[in-house]
Amino acid sequence: MPRASEACIVGIGHTAFTRWGGIQNKSEFDLAFEAVLRAAADAGLDPAAIDGFTSFSEDATDPALLQVALAAPLLRFSSMVWGGRGGGTCGALAHAVAAVEGGYADHVVIVRSLCQGQTRRYGHYFDRRPHTNFVAPFGLFAPPQMMALLVQRYRYEHGLTERQMAAIALACRANAQDNPAAVMRGRPLTMEAYLASRMVAEPFRVPDCCLETDGACAILVTSWARARDLRQHPVRVLAAAQGSGPHWGSGPLGSHNMPLENYGGCNVEVVAEEVFGRAGLRPADISVAQIYDHFTGLVLLSLEGFGFCGRGEAGAFVEAGGIDWPDGRLPINTAGGSLSEAYVHGLNLLIEGVRQMRGQSTRQVKDAQTAFVCGGTGVAPGSAAILAA
């Protein structure tokens, strides 16, 4: 039995998800508000009781305006994960846990709203990247291209086939078919269609890249003692951690000068040690994983970097069905993930981790006891969490 002060997840909520440009009648703020209301309703909590707000990736939602919209009398905690963009998903969870367990707030909501149709498409040039002088004049404009270089190097060092990358795209797309909210529901993907699909940046094809979508997600965290009065079975956070190895600030989004020996990796080793160490678990103890899938190739690198597979073994693991629901050793991204559900900077992956621990997924893993979730990889700082039923 957890101690009364332990933080746990009691509410999840999200808006409709559409392809980019699909939501025109509501602003990013409106969607953030809607997601928070849904998370509160899911928890059975009066939304005015929310007194803490956290986000990541420079989310544009202003917490004080959210407090106004919620008619909440108190704002006691407000934070933003500093740096790492999509790497901050579980970092925001770490902030929420720390705030609740430290007594800085009673009910903290993690929120991320992202309408690429209203702001900018993430697959396109963005002039505020680090070291942009050393990438943009050479035509290295966006993450699909930047991360392709890591996977090309990995392919050179360890070997990697297009069918192995396809296995990830196909697994996520198959999972999305049972998820009513998934943008790619009703659009199944076959190996033949994958192999015939358009190349984006070698080795990535269109189905290797995450969606560009509109939508928002929210997750509510409170203490185990307060959770007793709420509606859902609380989900424990065994660990949430942030981290980076050295020199990744000059990594793939910048000048590609992260350490030579880590180049074909995705900078998750520090987070892996921290999150498994805090939880007192090993990768083999995980029942289901939600692995940040901005690109299929980075999922492979994550499976190895977090210790689910040995170095150079992830391709064979996924090709043999290791990540497939329901029979794989480690089903992943059971709602479709960023590749096939929606791209809300990974917060939808964290929501699906919570559903798995509640037994509410549309592709529930039988008897799942622990869920692993990670934020964006190949960036700095990254983050990860381990949840328990």
Place this chain on the structure above:
Amino acid sequence: MTMPSDSSYLPRTMPPVRPDMADAEFWRHCNARRLCFQRCLACRRFTHPPSVTCPFCRSPEREWVEAPPSATLFSFTFIHYAAHDSVRASLPYNVAVVAFPECGNVRLVTNVIDAAPGDLTIGMTVFLAWECHAEGQLLPRFRLAPEAGVR
């Protein structure tokens, strides 16, 4: 020594170099057709991108050392979509990461301007070739074979 030709691997309507306090000297060296990296006078490590202090030992004592005119292809990709309008007519184009073994394996993002898909293999040697970019800035790009008349 030949002047950079008017034609360029990628159009000059692409984002220009906007030198800042840390990297202005790098770009000035480029305009003098010298590809230079910083070396720390304290720990002797080469580093890139340019920084005011050494990212290994924090020493502010740095020197600029000219790199050899060849490098090792460390990774590359051929890009098939226009993430910026300027490259629409250039597809597919390559972006390469090249390493300088004689300079502590610092890496530079660049292009191999005479390489078609299928021509590139990680580990191959590529040769420095200057090209003129927006606002007259020279960019260090690379070729499969050394330019005639260049070392």
